[in-house]
Structure formats: C-alpha cells, structure tokens
Amino acid sequence: MAKPLRVFVAGATGATGHVFLHEAARESPPIELLLHVRPASAAKSPLANDPRARVFDLGDANALSKALADCDAVVSFVGTMRNRFSTGDTYATSDVGSTRDLVAGAVAAKVPRFLLLSSAGAGGMGAYLKMKGECERIVRESPLAGSFFRPSAFETPAGIAGGNHGARKAIPGMGALFGVIKAVPGLAGFADDYRPIPLDVVARAFLSVLKEPVEVARGKVLEGRDLWKLGARAA
Numbered sequence: 001m002a003k004p005l006r007v008f009v010a011g012a013t014g015a016t017g018h019v020f021l022h023e024a025a026r027e028s029p030p031i032e033l034l035l036h037v038r039p040a041s042a043a044k045s046p047l048a049n050d051p052r053a054r055v056f057d058l059g060d061a062n063a064l065s066k067a068l069a070d071c072d073a074v075v076s077f078v079g080t081m082r083n084r085f086s087t088g089d090t091y092a093t094s095d096v097g098s099t100r101d102l103v104a105g106a107v108a109a110k111v112p113r114f115l116l117l118s119s120a121g122a123g124g125m126g127a128y129l130k131m132k133g134e135c136e137r138i139v140r141e142s143p144l145a146g147s148f149f150r151p152s153a154f155e156t157p158a159g160i161a162g163g164n165h166g167a168r169k170a171i172p173g174m175g176a177l178f179g180v181i182k183a184v185p186g187l188a189g190f191a192d193d194y195r196p197i198p199l200d201v202v203a204r205a206f207l208s209v210l211k212e213p214v215e216v217a218r219g220k221v222l223e224g225r226d227l228w229k230l231g232a233r234a235a
C-alpha cells in the first residue's frame with residue numbers, strides 16, 4: 001500500500017487552518033498531518049493537545065527540522081493583520097519571516113514542495129500586497145516546488161470553529177454585487193477572482209493540488225477562478 005501523504009501545516013490554529021483540518025479529515029486515503037502551534041498560543045488553542053500538534057517557534061531551526069522530517073509537503077496558512085501589529089505580529093515577522101523559516105527548514109529537511117496561501121493581487125500596490133508578493137518570491141526563488149494560492153476575501157462555513165482569531169464573516173452585499181458582475185459578458189473570470197470565497201472551497205483546492213504530482217504543481221499560481229473549480233465539492 002502507498003505511504004500516506006505527510007503534510008506539515010503552518011497556521012493550523014487560524015481560520016483557514018481549522019477549515020483545512022475539517023476538510024482533510026474527509027480524505028480517503030487519509031493524509032497524515034502535523035499541526036504547527038506556537039508556544040505563545042498553546043494555552044488558548046485546543047489544537048495544542050492534539051497528538052498531531054508540534055509546539056515550537058518556527059524560528060527554532062532544530063525543532064522545525066525535526067517536525068519536517070519525512071514530510072512530503074509544507075502548507076502555510078500563516079499571516080497576520082494590521083490590527084495585531086501591537087501584539088508583536090507584523091507582516092515582517094509573521095508573513096515574511098515565517099515563509100523564510102519554513103522555506104529554509106523545508107530545503108534542509110528535503111521536503112520537495114511548498115503550498116503557500118497568498119492573496120488576490122499579490123505583488124500589487126500597498127504594504128499588504130507587496131508583502132504577499134515578497135512571500136511568493138521567497139518560495140519561488142527556492143529549490144522547492146511552490147504552488148501559490150491567491151483567494152479574495154474569506155468566509156468561514158457555518159458550523160466550523162474559527163480558530164484563535166475567530167471566524168471570517170461574509171461581507172454583506174458582496175455576494176450579490178459579484179453575482180451581478182459575473183453575469184456581465186466577459187467578466188465571469190474577474191468576478192470569480194475577486195468575489196468572497198468560502199474557506200472550505202479554498203481548503204479543497206489545497207487538497208486537490210497536494211494530490212498532484214510535484215512537477216505538475218511546481219510554479220502553479222491559482223487565482224480565485226481556479227480555486228472555485230478545484231475546490232468544487234465532488235457530487
């Protein structure tokens with residue numbers, strides 16, 4: 001029997017991480033997950049008591065290398081927001097710093113591939129999009145087979161826990177607005193790139209790419225329109 005995919009999940013304690021774990025639990029054959037939890041967050045995160053949890057700071061190269069041993073992929077859902085900068089989590093430390101640590105750890109541990117949660121418009125204007133572009137660059141310029149996921153605004157599906165920072169809520173009116181835009185001839189792809197996207201769709205798109213051969217996934221950039229297709233629930 002083939003060995004199960006072994007995947008290190010960074011950002012497991014966040015909104016995307018929680019939905020990903022929920023969707024990954026349905027996979028057959030099963031996927032083996034290792035869940036990263038920061039020591040500073042362990043007390044408030046029920047995941048810290050999960051046998052799959054690995055509690056350490058990503059800057060601890062020894063602990064990271066131990067956790068990444070024999071992994072087939074690193075998935076990163078790590079990131080922060082401006083309103084958390086005062087807690088010490090900044091774009092430089094959380095997003096860019098964690099990407100650097102994870103890439104260096106993956107290269108050292110010979111993990112072949114890296115799936116990065118980026119954002120619609122990555123590399124564009126403004127500090128957030130520039131930072132997302134920088135995270136993508138770090139992965140792209142490494143020897144790893146990188147895949148880049150660029151969703152628009154998230155929505156946490158009903159009934160799934162939001163994680164340490166709460167659930168992502170639908171923005172009122174956005175769904176209807178993009179429904180109108182999508183109906184305009186020639187704008188369907190644009191609407192799918194920028195309309196809010198449920199996190200279970202995003203999670204299934206990650207799972208779908210994880211099952212692709214490494215060389216097929218290398219360098220793939222998945223915009224919203226690709227995520228909607230890949231993440232559609234099988235009938």
Ligand SMILES: NC(=O)c1ccc[n+]([C@@H]2O[C@H](COP(=O)([O-])OP(=O)(O)OC[C@H]3O[C@@H](n4cnc5c(N)ncnc54)[C@H](OP(=O)(O)O)[C@@H]3O)[C@@H](O)[C@H]2O)c1
Nearest residue numbers: 011013014015016038041078079094119152153154164165
């Ligand atoms: N929200 C949106 O609508 C949206 C849309 C497109 C893209 N994105 C991007 O998607 C990513 C994830 O979003 P989300 O809503 O799932 O975020 P979230 O709920 O805020 O979760 C962020 C995760 O990153 C972890 N983290 C933050 N700083 C870290 C560090 N220095 N080291 C290790 N882990 C760290 C957090 O750990 P703790 O639990 O320990 O804090 C948590 O697990 C973000 O990068 C965001 O920019 C978001």
